[in-house]
Structure formats: C-alpha cells, structure tokens
Amino acid sequence: MIAVRDITATAGSKTLLEGINAEFLAGKMNLIVGPNGAGKSSLIKVLCKQLKPQTGSVSFDGVDALGISLESFAKFRAVLSQNIDMAFPLTVEEVVMMGRYPHFVGKPGPHDIEAVKEAMTLFDVLDFRDRNYLTLSGGERQRVHFARVMSQIWYPEVGKSRYLLLDEPLTFLDVHYQFAFMHQLRQLLSQSSLVIVGVVHDLNLASRFADHILLLHNGKVLSAGVPSTVLTAEHVKQAFQLEPVIYENAKSGGRYLFFE
Amino acid sequence: MKAQSKRSAVYLILGIVLLLTFLLSLKFGAIVISLNEIQGAIAKTFDGSELSLNERIFMDIRFPRAIAGVVVGACLSVSGVLMQGLFRNPIVEPGLIGTSSGAAFGASLYFVLGATFQFHAGTWTLPLAAAIGGALSTALVFFLSANRSEGRSSVVSLLLTGIAINAIFLSGVGFLSYIARDPQARSITFWNLGTLSGANWNSVAIIALVGAMCLILGIRYTRHLNALMMGEYEAQYLGINVRHLQIVIMAINVALIAAATSFTGVISFVGLVVPHLLRLTGGSDNRYLLIGSALLGGIVLSLADLAARLLLAPAELPIGIVTSLVGVPVFITLLRRNQYYF
Numbered sequence: 001m002i003a004v005r006d007i008t009a010t011a012g013s014k015t016l017l018e019g020i021n022a023e024f025l026a027g028k029m030n031l032i033v034g035p036n037g038a039g040k041s042s043l044i045k046v047l048c049k050q051l052k053p054q055t056g057s058v059s060f061d062g063v064d065a066l067g068i069s070l071e072s073f074a075k076f077r078a079v080l081s082q083n084i085d086m087a088f089p090l091t092v093e094e095v096v097m098m099g100r101y102p103h104f105v106g107k108p109g110p111h112d113i114e115a116v117k118e119a120m121t122l123f124d125v126l127d128f129r130d131r132n133y134l135t136l137s138g139g140e141r142q143r144v145h146f147a148r149v150m151s152q153i154w155y156p157e158v159g160k161s162r163y164l165l166l167d168e169p170l171t172f173l174d175v176h177y178q179f180a181f182m183h184q185l186r187q188l189l190s191q192s193s194l195v196i197v198g199v200v201h202d203l204n205l206a207s208r209f210a211d212h213i214l215l216l217h218n219g220k221v222l223s224a225g226v227p228s229t230v231l232t233a234e235h236v237k238q239a240f241q242l243e244p245v246i247y248e249n250a251k252s253g254g255r256y257l258f259f260e
Numbered sequence: 261m262k263a264q265s266k267r268s269a270v271y272l273i274l275g276i277v278l279l280l281t282f283l284l285s286l287k288f289g290a291i292v293i294s295l296n297e298i299q300g301a302i303a304k305t306f307d308g309s310e311l312s313l314n315e316r317i318f319m320d321i322r323f324p325r326a327i328a329g330v331v332v333g334a335c336l337s338v339s340g341v342l343m344q345g346l347f348r349n350p351i352v353e354p355g356l357i358g359t360s361s362g363a364a365f366g367a368s369l370y371f372v373l374g375a376t377f378q379f380h381a382g383t384w385t386l387p388l389a390a391a392i393g394g395a396l397s398t399a400l401v402f403f404l405s406a407n408r409s410e411g412r413s414s415v416v417s418l419l420l421t422g423i424a425i426n427a428i429f430l431s432g433v434g435f436l437s438y439i440a441r442d443p444q445a446r447s448i449t450f451w452n453l454g455t456l457s458g459a460n461w462n463s464v465a466i467i468a469l470v471g472a473m474c475l476i477l478g479i480r481y482t483r484h485l486n487a488l489m490m491g492e493y494e495a496q497y498l499g500i501n502v503r504h505l506q507i508v509i510m511a512i513n514v515a516l517i518a519a520a521t522s523f524t525g526v527i528s529f530v531g532l533v534v535p536h537l538l539r540l541t542g543g544s545d546n547r548y549l550l551i552g553s554a555l556l557g558g559i560v561l562s563l564a565d566l567a568a569r570l571l572l573a574p575a576e577l578p579i580g581i582v583t584s585l586v587g588v589p590v591f592i593t594l595l596r597r598n599q600y601y602f
Contacts, residue, residue, distance in 0.1 A: 048493075048497065049496070069498075071501075072496050073499065074499025075499070078497065079497040084490050084491065085490075087348035087349065087489045088539070089544050090489065090543060098486060098487055098490070101483050102499040237601060
C-alpha cells in the first residue's frame, strides 16, 4: 500500500500540490485523473522521487519513499513513462534486460534471464527479441517497455509489495493498444502483492478500468473513491468546466461520459 | 546467446588484427628494421650488451612509439564511447565538444607562461595543465548545451555550444602563440597537430597505466550508460544516480584525454570514427563498445601513425592531419544519416 500524507509541493511561487492525502491499495487499479495543470504529473513525480515535496510524507508499505536511495527503490518499484526516446540502437532483448539492472552486478544471472524471457513472452515481444528497438512502431515500443518494467519487479518477495507507477503510458497509443494494455494490467493485478498507480487522461478509460479514482483539481483532491462516486456530473463539471452527459449500460454496469 | 558469441568473435578478430598492425608498426618507418634486428635488440637489452644503431633506434624510438600508437588510440576511442554515452549522442568527439581545444589552451599556457610563473611539477605538469583546460571546456559545453527538460543535449545546441567554446579557447591559444617566442610557438603548433614521434618509455608507461585504470573503471559503468540511453528520468527509475554518473564519466574522460594528448598533442576524430565502426558491427551495448573500441582504437591509430611515417618518408606528417582526413567524411556521413540517432 502507498500512503500519501499531507503532500504540498511548490515550484517557485506556483503551488503544484496542496495538502494531498491518498491511499493506493494492493490488487487495485488506482488511477489519477484531472484537467491539465491539476497536479496529476506532479503527484506521480512525487511518488517516483522526481519531485521533492515541501511538506508531507509518502510511504510504500511503511518504507519512507522520500528517504530511500534510488538504488534500493528500483528493486521493488518500476515506472512506465510515455514516449521514451532511445539515443542508440539496442535490440529489444537488451532494452528489456535493463529492467534487471537493479538486481545484478556485472553479468545477468539465470534468474534475470528467466525474468526477461517471461516478461517478453507476456507482452508478446519474444518473437522480435533480436530486432533493433528504433525500427519498432509506437505500440511495439511500448510493449517492449511494459516488458522491461515488469521484468524489473518480476519476482514477488514474501510479505512485500511490488509497485508499478504509470506516468501517462497510454497517451500516444491507439484505442486498440490502450485497451489491450489495460486488460493486461488487470490480469497482472490478479497476482498478489502488486500495487498499480497511474495517471490517465481519458476519463472513459479510467471509468472502465479503475477500481479507485483520485480526481485532482487545482492541486487538491476533489474526490476519491470508486468510479461511480467520483466521476459524477457535478465533479466533472467542476474540474473540467464542461457538462458531461453520462450514459450507464445497465447490463454491463459500464459508465460512459460524453461531452457536447 | 547469439549476440554474445558474435561479440566474442569480434574481440578475437580485433585482437589478431591489432597484433598484426603492431608488428607492422614495429617494422616499418623511416628505416625498415629486420626481424633479426628486433630479436637482437630485445635479447641484447636483457643481457645488457652493446646495441647496433638500428637496434638502438628500435629499442629507444620505434618500440615505444608502436606501443604509444596502440595505447593512445585505445584511450581516445574509449573516451569517445564514454562521452557519446554521457551526451546520448554519437557525434560527440573531444575535438567538437571543446575538450581538445581546452586541453590545447592548458598546454599552451604551460608552454608560454610556465617558465614565467615557476609553475612546475615535473613530468606531470604538461598533462596536468592539459587536463585542467580540457575539463573546464568540456564541463562548459556540457552544462551550457544541456536541455534540462529533455535531459538530453540536442545536436544543434551541442554543436553550436561546441563552436562557441572552441572559438574562445582557440583564440586563447592564438593569443598565446602570438606572444610566444619561437621555440614555444613551435611547441604549440606541434601540440595542435599531434604526433607520436616524441614517444618514449616513460610517457608510454604513464599513458598505459592511466588508460588501463580508466578502461577498468569505465567497464563498471557501462550498464549505467546503457540505462542513460533512455534519458535521465528512466535511468533514475532503474536506480541510477545520474549526477554521480556524470561526474564520474567526466572525470574518467578528462584523465583519458589528458593522458593521451599530453605527450602526443591533439589527435582528432579517432574517438568519433572507432565507436561508429563498432556500432555498425554489433550494436550499441556500451560494454561491447568499450572493450571493442580499446582494441579497434589501437588498430586505427597504429595504422594512422604508419601512414604518417611512410607517406612523406623520411619526413613525417603530423598524425592529427591523417586522422582528420579519414574522420571528417565519417562525421559528415553521420550527420547526414539522421534517421535514428538525432
């Protein structure tokens, strides 16, 4: 579980986050939504140790995330970003192997090779393991990075959670890949001890896949909870200044937002 | 693994070619030395008897010079790999990012003003002055061209900053040549064009020692540099302290450039061409590039030195001119083929 307590972060005179409190539980799809400038990326940056908050604390199962070294943090927490640009041509397998860097010194051990192979199988990139990463399409590249970050936290440790943070990883992908990745994430959640926290732009994607939504507005938490209580017409209007039309599919229980 | 065995094969081939080049480099030059004389020179040096003229030439000049070709080439190439990894850019080269001009400025300062200011620390003074100059100019280019939001220097800002910093330091060198007396001015010119003709056992030992230490240290950071290919943020997510990495790599690089250039002067484009050739053969993994570059760099510079010795024999061409003639076309090719890297 990730516990965020009273986080306040500023950049110069601008307040990015103000008194944020939140909890993200294991086994749940925790998604952060909100308009541009609401503080979504700032919050995920705090969780990733990219942004140091002025006050407050972040703990990963009781481990103080602000005090821990990058090196130990990388052993149980992986981050998937959007649109990663690679400076030199590497093979797919070499990129996925980077996920294991925090776990070995010198040469990869059998454990590392195994994890890389299984992660490549899971995300269906095993067939082009020897291909040059730079020749892949956007969707294929993101599959490679999915495999990489999962190989980083491949092996669960007894009594400890693993954390996957998503920094808008679906932004540049088409709807096919967006759904495919969300389904895969849901499947991963069925494994024990995985905590997923992610930023998404698309409210319908959040509504469709989230167990828990944190809606941010002006650096504060506007609402938190299950999609049906967070993504109400009133909250959405307040945050986005747009009146949504909400359609509920009684049969599937799906909830969709439209804007006119 | 397939890639692994291919790399071992490349190392083996490079090792053999390096040995052959080294032998050629021992034999040919202004004077061709026969195998008998080589054997004789080595045997007589061990039992302490008198050497013939050719044997003396071999032992005091040719042998250290051949080794200098190998170790200086290795140092320059390893430095190229490290800096390209750090800047995340394959066109980075000591001559383009200010290292060489800074080192040349440091060295000129020592040639012209060293005596005036009683600035002296024995054999190490020149390398030290070059190292400080090189470190200063490289750090300037690195920090002035870096785009913090992307965490990567774009090619344009890198090259433009490099031009600006080069202009400042080369003006400095020009000014020092202008006020220098004749022998000092000649030292500066010699230094800016590069030559291995001054190699002796003492300098070769220093370069080899520094080079070996830097290579071993560099290999420990190859995974860090691989991760840095994805950018500073992604590297940090993999547990890498990027600031620490930048400082270590800069320090290794300055040591390499200072060691390589202090006794031979500025030899450009080796650090650019060698890693590029290796990338064509087996990918961009930095561990492979580093070890491969040490070998291929030795080959390339030994060949360049052979050309420098033989083209105008018995006179000599400065080796920096030879490497530039070969390096510039490669550099232009890299700039024009921009689909992947930039």
